[in-house]
Amino acid sequence: LMVHWWAERRSTQVSSLVLSSTTPDKSARSSKMSQVKSFKKLCAVCFGVALLSLTVSACTVNSGNGESDISFSNIEACATRSYQYLPKEQLNTGMTISYEIAPEAVWEDGSHITADDFKATWDATLNTPGSLSTSGYDQVISVEAGRSDKQVVVTLKSVYAPYKILFSSLIKADSVEDTSDISQDFLDLIPFSGRAYKMESWNKERLVFVRNEMYWGDDQAVARKVVIVPVPESEDEISSIESGKIDFVVRQFFQEEKPVLEQDNIASAVASGSNFESIWLNQKCGPFADDIFRSAFIKSIDLDRLLSEVYKPIAPSAELLQCGPITARDYCTGNEFANSYDLIEAIKIMEGNGWKRNEIGYWEKDGVVPEIRWVSNTGNTRRERAQSYLIPLLQEAGFNVSADNCDVECYLQKRLPSMDYDLAMVTSTSHPDPGYLTKLFSCDQIPSPVNGFVGDNRWGWCNDEASDLLYAADEETDPVLRASTVRQVLRLMAADHVLLPVFQFPNTGIWRTDKVGGPIEGELSSPAPFSNFNQWLDVDGDGEIVIGVEQWPKCLNPITQCFDSPWMALTTVLSVSPGAFKTTNDGRYVVTNLLSGEPVISVR
Structure with a gap:
C-alpha cells in the first residue's frame, strides 16, 4: 500500500x-x-x-x-551521487504465474476485465516516467493472455517469492491512451472501477463515491453514497464526530479524548495496526553521510524517554518497536534495535575521530559545525511534540539540530521524495510479506542518475551485503530460510544506524452509532482500516456515509509519486481498482474475488 x-x-x-x-x-x-x-x-x-x-x-x-x-x-x-550496485546473478531460471480472472469480473461500463488490463498495469508501472517503484515488476518478462483473455500468464526471469504484492491495483487498459506513460492521466478523477463503488467526483474538499451498478461481487455496496472529506487537525476530528459533521474517522488514540468517546451515540474500537513510526537519517548526503557522525547521533537518542514523553499519551501500554521497519514477528527476533542509547560511547566515538566541542557546545571538525535539518509536517502535534522534546536534548549532546518544517503537501511531495532533509520522522506501513523491504533498502533503489532517479530508498542506505540478502530473500521459497535471511538484513540495518524504529500505532475507529452501522471494526487492523465501507449501513437514512481523514491526496495517479501517500491509496485507488490479492484484518494475503482461485505457480 x-x-x-x-x-x-x-x-x-x-x-x-x-x-x-x-x-x-x-x-x-x-x-x-x-x-x-x-x-x-x-x-x-x-x-x-x-x-x-x-x-x-x-x-x-x-x-x-x-x-x-x-x-x-x-x-x-x-x-x-550514484550507486553502482548490481544484484547477483539469479541461481534459478525463472517462474510463471497463471491467473484465472473470474468470468463475471467486469469494469464499470460492463467491459470485461482481461489480460490486457494486467499487461497495461505492468507496462505503466515499468515505463511511466516518474514511476514510484518498479520493484517486482522489473522481474517480469511478459504478460500475455493464455487460452483466453480471462487467463493471464505472467513470466518472470527469476523466482519472486513476494509475488502476491504484484497486480494489487489494476489499471484499466482502455482508460489511457498510452499504457507506457500514464503520468498525465487521472489528474482529477479515476474514471474506472472494478469494485463496489465508482468515483463520481474529487476535489480539494471532498471525494464522492456512488454505487457501481455493474459490480459483480457478493459484497455489493449498501449505502447509496460514501463521501470522504479532509479533517486534518486532531481536534477537528473529534469535534466533527461530536457535531455529527462526519460519521466515522480512524486515528491514533489519546487518553484525554476518552470522555468524548464515552458519550451517547459515539462508539470507538482500538485494534493493533500495521503502521509504525521511525526516525530516519538521510545517508546519501548531508551530515549523516558520515558513518561516524551518524553512529554517535543515534547513540545520543534515548528512545525510552521519547516513548514516555510522546507515545505513552497515545497508548499507555506502548512499547518500543525494536524489530526495525517491519511488524511481522516471523521475520525478526524483536531485539534487533534494542539498547541503541549510549551517550558515553557517543562522546568517545566523536572525540576519537577528531571532533571537538566548540565554544557553544556543538561538535565541530575542521572548523565546520554540521547543521541537522529535522523536517516534519506542520500541524502534526505528535511530531512537533517530539521535536520540542528531543531537539534541546540533542543540542545539549552537541548536535546542531533545528526544526525545518513545512505543510504536509511540501513534506510528502517535495522534501522527502527529493531527499531534501537530514532527519525525519516517517510513518510507514508494514505488510505481511517482507518483499517490500527490497524496494525500500536495496542499493539500486536509491534515486540517482544511474537508475534515472527512480526508487524508494529515500534514506540513501547502501550496503552491498544487505542488498544481496534482500534479493536472495525475494528468491527464497523456503519460509524458514527466508525469515532467517530477512533477520540478517535487519541486524545490518541496526549496525549501520539506518533508522530508529519507535512505535507501532494502534488504529482507533470512532463513529456515530446514530449515523452509521454494520461491520465498522471489520478491517480496523488492516493497512486499509475502512476498506470495507461498502458493507456499512446508512443508519440515519440521509443517503450518505461521511468518512473523515487526516490527510488529503493532492493528485490521483496510481503509478507516480501520488501513490506514495497512504491516504491517497486508502481513499481513492483501493476503493475502485481491483487486485489479485488483498491483506486481511489478521495480516494475511488472500485471493480477491477478481480471481477464480489461487494462481498457479510454476518454477522453470
Missing part, C-alpha cells in the same frame, strides 16, 4: 539551488522546486536515451558503495 510518491528528481545544476539549507524564503523554494520539476523531466529523458553530452554532464554518474565520502557531506551533492 503505502505510500510512495517521490518523483521530485533532481539534477546537479538545479538541486544545488533547491536543496540548500539556506534557501531564503518559501516563495524562492517554490520557484526553485518548479525549476527542478522542469529540469528533472529533461534530465531523465536525455539520460535514458543518452542523446546529448550536455545532459550526461548534468547527470554526472559517481560511484558509491555505502561508505562515507567527504564529497557528499554537503546536501547540494545529492543529485550527483
Whole structure:
C-alpha cells in the first residue's frame, strides 16, 4: 500500500539551488522546486536515451558503495551521487504465474476485465516516467493472455517469492491512451472501477463515491453514497464526530479524548495496526553521510524517554518497536534495535575521530559545525511534540539540530521524495510479506542518475551485503530460510544506524452509532482500516456515509509519486481498482474475488 510518491528528481545544476539549507524564503523554494520539476523531466529523458553530452554532464554518474565520502557531506551533492550496485546473478531460471480472472469480473461500463488490463498495469508501472517503484515488476518478462483473455500468464526471469504484492491495483487498459506513460492521466478523477463503488467526483474538499451498478461481487455496496472529506487537525476530528459533521474517522488514540468517546451515540474500537513510526537519517548526503557522525547521533537518542514523553499519551501500554521497519514477528527476533542509547560511547566515538566541542557546545571538525535539518509536517502535534522534546536534548549532546518544517503537501511531495532533509520522522506501513523491504533498502533503489532517479530508498542506505540478502530473500521459497535471511538484513540495518524504529500505532475507529452501522471494526487492523465501507449501513437514512481523514491526496495517479501517500491509496485507488490479492484484518494475503482461485505457480 503505502505510500510512495517521490518523483521530485533532481539534477546537479538545479538541486544545488533547491536543496540548500539556506534557501531564503518559501516563495524562492517554490520557484526553485518548479525549476527542478522542469529540469528533472529533461534530465531523465536525455539520460535514458543518452542523446546529448550536455545532459550526461548534468547527470554526472559517481560511484558509491555505502561508505562515507567527504564529497557528499554537503546536501547540494545529492543529485550527483550514484550507486553502482548490481544484484547477483539469479541461481534459478525463472517462474510463471497463471491467473484465472473470474468470468463475471467486469469494469464499470460492463467491459470485461482481461489480460490486457494486467499487461497495461505492468507496462505503466515499468515505463511511466516518474514511476514510484518498479520493484517486482522489473522481474517480469511478459504478460500475455493464455487460452483466453480471462487467463493471464505472467513470466518472470527469476523466482519472486513476494509475488502476491504484484497486480494489487489494476489499471484499466482502455482508460489511457498510452499504457507506457500514464503520468498525465487521472489528474482529477479515476474514471474506472472494478469494485463496489465508482468515483463520481474529487476535489480539494471532498471525494464522492456512488454505487457501481455493474459490480459483480457478493459484497455489493449498501449505502447509496460514501463521501470522504479532509479533517486534518486532531481536534477537528473529534469535534466533527461530536457535531455529527462526519460519521466515522480512524486515528491514533489519546487518553484525554476518552470522555468524548464515552458519550451517547459515539462508539470507538482500538485494534493493533500495521503502521509504525521511525526516525530516519538521510545517508546519501548531508551530515549523516558520515558513518561516524551518524553512529554517535543515534547513540545520543534515548528512545525510552521519547516513548514516555510522546507515545505513552497515545497508548499507555506502548512499547518500543525494536524489530526495525517491519511488524511481522516471523521475520525478526524483536531485539534487533534494542539498547541503541549510549551517550558515553557517543562522546568517545566523536572525540576519537577528531571532533571537538566548540565554544557553544556543538561538535565541530575542521572548523565546520554540521547543521541537522529535522523536517516534519506542520500541524502534526505528535511530531512537533517530539521535536520540542528531543531537539534541546540533542543540542545539549552537541548536535546542531533545528526544526525545518513545512505543510504536509511540501513534506510528502517535495522534501522527502527529493531527499531534501537530514532527519525525519516517517510513518510507514508494514505488510505481511517482507518483499517490500527490497524496494525500500536495496542499493539500486536509491534515486540517482544511474537508475534515472527512480526508487524508494529515500534514506540513501547502501550496503552491498544487505542488498544481496534482500534479493536472495525475494528468491527464497523456503519460509524458514527466508525469515532467517530477512533477520540478517535487519541486524545490518541496526549496525549501520539506518533508522530508529519507535512505535507501532494502534488504529482507533470512532463513529456515530446514530449515523452509521454494520461491520465498522471489520478491517480496523488492516493497512486499509475502512476498506470495507461498502458493507456499512446508512443508519440515519440521509443517503450518505461521511468518512473523515487526516490527510488529503493532492493528485490521483496510481503509478507516480501520488501513490506514495497512504491516504491517497486508502481513499481513492483501493476503493475502485481491483487486485489479485488483498491483506486481511489478521495480516494475511488472500485471493480477491477478481480471481477464480489461487494462481498457479510454476518454477522453470
